[in-house]
Amino acid sequence: MRTFDDAVRAFLREHPRGTVVTLAEGVETQFWRVDNGRAHWLCVELPETAKVRRALLPDGERRRTPARSALALSWRDEADASHGVLVTAQGLLMYLRPAEVRQLIAGCAEAFPGGALIFDAVPRWFGERTLRGEMKTARGYVTPPMPWALDxxxxxxxxxAHPAVTRGARTAAATRTRRVLRRGLARAAAAAGGAQHPADHGRPGPVRPDRRTAPRTPSAARPLRTVKQRARR
Known part of the structure; x- marks a missing residue:
């Protein structure tokens, strides 16, 4: 969470009137932690999650909650890219199939040239263990399958994923992130215990985002400059 907050703050320092798009963040309260009073926020959620989010965290003048899957990509039309766009996918991509991850990244690159996408990932050994049902919390909860992993x-x-994707070098931030996540790997497995897997949609369960479901001023000639990853080793 802190890593994502730091990245959003850095984006807003460079683009104070930019747009932050959060994909499937559930009832995350990042807006209140890092908002600068000028930026716009688009919180993309499944209809059932969006309903709960709006009830608990009502939309405001600069913050809206479109009710749709992150993979629908129609949410891109609601994002004002005139002052820069930062897309965050926190705790999302690992629950998608590889082809869906590729589709989402490519969709962001096409729609927001010069923008940025920040995401996290689990390493392959971790993902493989979830697919075998071997990742359990201390209380016996089996972590949902994570089809997409990245070392x-x-x-x-x-x-x-797309010709417009490039990667900006953020050495210090990446080093800090790897250190934090090495310490927090066990906590990550426990945190997954509250997640709702795509196959569970429509069944009673925790209110969580759709698991299927830096930065430069946008320019038609400029690629998606930065795709940052919190790599868990």
Missing amino acids: AGELPKIRT
Whole structure:
């Protein structure tokens, strides 16, 4: 959470009137932690999650909650890219299928040239264990399957999703992130216990986002400059 907050703050320092798009963040309260009073926020959620979010965290003049899947990509039309766009996918991509991750990254690159996408990922060994049902919390909860995984050294593969994708170097932030996540790997497994897997949609369960469901001023000639990853080793 802190890593994402820091990235959003950095974006807003450079683009104080920019747009932050949060994909499937559920009832996350990041807006109140990092908002600068000028930026616009688009919180993309599944209809059932959006309803709960609006009840608990009502939309405001600069913050809206479109009710749709992150993979629908129609939410892109509601994002004002005139002052820069930052898209965050916190705790989302690992629950998608590889083809869906590629589709989402490519969709962001096409719609927001010069923008940025920040996401997190689990390493391959972790993802494989979830697929085998081997990741459990202390209370016996089985972590939902995570079909998409990415090792730290594989980040360049993200560029193959779309010709407009490039990766900006953020060495200090990446180093700090890896250190934090090495310490917090066990906590990550426990946190997943409250997540609602895509297959669980429509069934009673915790209110969580749709798991299927830096920055430069946008320019038609400029690629998506930065795709940052919190790589768990």
